[in-house]
Amino acid sequence: MFNQVVLTGQICKSPKFSESPAGVVHGQFSIEHRSIQQEDEFSRNAYIRIHVVTCGEQQRQLIQNFVVGDEVNVSGFLNRHESKNGQPILALHAQHIEKLN
Secondary structure, X not given: OOOOEEEEEEEEEEEEEEEXXXXXXXXXXEEEEEEEEXXXXXXXXXXXXXXXXXXXXXXXXXXXXXXXXXXXXXXEEEEEEEOOOOOEEEEEEEEEEEEOO
């Protein structure tokens, strides 16, 4: 099975950090992607806002200075999370992040 996503977008929710009981740093932020995609010879506006999750000190150091409006390229895998009220959330678990601007 294969689960790999690469997405370019703008940060729309600044990074926040927490630490697990085991001492692992987790980061969270959101990005928005807007583009025009071709689908069966038709142009379609594509829009997505997705929650991005990071893990580890190296990722924290990379994203700690990201601000709303920064353009980033994120690659990783999709996973299901639950909000505090139990609603399902699709999250992109970042394995590589590159700031583009």
